[in-house]
Amino acid sequence: MARTHRERISLREDMAALPFLLPFLAVFVVFIGYPLFYSLWISLHRTTIYSDFYDLFGTMDFVGLRNYADALTDPVFLWSVLLTFVYGALIILPGIVLSLTLALLLNRRRPGFGIMRSGFFLPNVFDIYVVGVIWLLIFNPKAGLITRVLEFVGATRLAELGVLNHPLLVLPAIALVMVLKNAGFGMILFLTSLNNISESIFEAAEVDGASWWQKLVHVTIPMLRPTILFLSIMGLVGALNAFAEIYALTDDTGGTSISVADQTLQSGRISGYHLYKVFSESMYGEAAAISFLLLTIAIGIAFLNFKVLSPKD
Numbered sequence: 001m002a003r004t005h006r007e008r009i010s011l012r013e014d015m016a017a018l019p020f021l022l023p024f025l026a027v028f029v030v031f032i033g034y035p036l037f038y039s040l041w042i043s044l045h046r047t048t049i050y051s052d053f054y055d056l057f058g059t060m061d062f063v064g065l066r067n068y069a070d071a072l073t074d075p076v077f078l079w080s081v082l083l084t085f086v087y088g089a090l091i092i093l094p095g096i097v098l099s100l101t102l103a104l105l106l107n108r109r110r111p112g113f114g115i116m117r118s119g120f121f122l123p124n125v126f127d128i129y130v131v132g133v134i135w136l137l138i139f140n141p142k143a144g145l146i147t148r149v150l151e152f153v154g155a156t157r158l159a160e161l162g163v164l165n166h167p168l169l170v171l172p173a174i175a176l177v178m179v180l181k182n183a184g185f186g187m188i189l190f191l192t193s194l195n196n197i198s199e200s201i202f203e204a205a206e207v208d209g210a211s212w213w214q215k216l217v218h219v220t221i222p223m224l225r226p227t228i229l230f231l232s233i234m235g236l237v238g239a240l241n242a243f244a245e246i247y248a249l250t251d252d253t254g255g256t257s258i259s260v261a262d263q264t265l266q267s268g269r270i271s272g273y274h275l276y277k278v279f280s281e282s283m284y285g286e287a288a289a290i291s292f293l294l295l296t297i298a299i300g301i302a303f304l305n306f307k308v309l310s311p312k313d
Helices: 002-042 066-072 075-105 113-125 128-138 145-152 156-161 170-195 199-207 212-223 225-241 244-249 271-280 284-309
Strands: 257-260 263-266
Touching (some): 002 284, 066 284, 075 170, 075 225, 075 271, 075 284, 128 244, 145 156, 170 244, 199 212, 212 225, 225 271, 271 284
């Protein structure tokens, strides 16, 4: 009887909360739920620019899972996924290391540190495309700052070619741009997390004779695992969705063409840019299928990150 009474009270409370949730549920269904299921529906059809998207059963040809199968056997898509993993490795770990380093250096209250924090965070405010255009000028093979540095150190051939025109350097160069742009955001998160760590923990470590390095490895970094996990997930999402930086820094070419296993591929065509090119060619069904494949990859890697980086009891 008591259990039934509690269940009735809980049900009444849930019903009372429902009117407050309805505005959010309405927005979710209209702007997220419906587009999600509609994209799934489109991914099962072959579409063209002439397809009528207001007639679900009209001009779209149902092909089942063929779009998924074609994507998984398409060397260009597989190449883009491989490049995405490379790009992710170039931005996630270096970005976390740089952000943590800046946070550790600027964690004390010293004159001028506030201005330095603001300066490091400022690039994160700018739009990615704007940052890309600025760095495109810096990498310019005719008059860019990087070109002058390469000429100064004697790398004249690379200076003439241009870093962004080198098939092996285009992704590291773009990754460098994004790491420097986003380091300020990670720095702020790490600073917040560092300020939430009790000083008594560090005092206890000092009493036990721990060195600065031991405190960093065995105390600070384990306490920062939630922040590291968050930045890892954000970096993964950024790598899978990367488009604007590729578009800007390669001038919408996807990088220099190279030959891989008798296939002509682009050295900077990562998955986000590849998805844009497929969509721009009006292959909407194929683009939707690719987006769900990338979502599956993101969920799988995120699950592994949670397993490895989640705080241990």
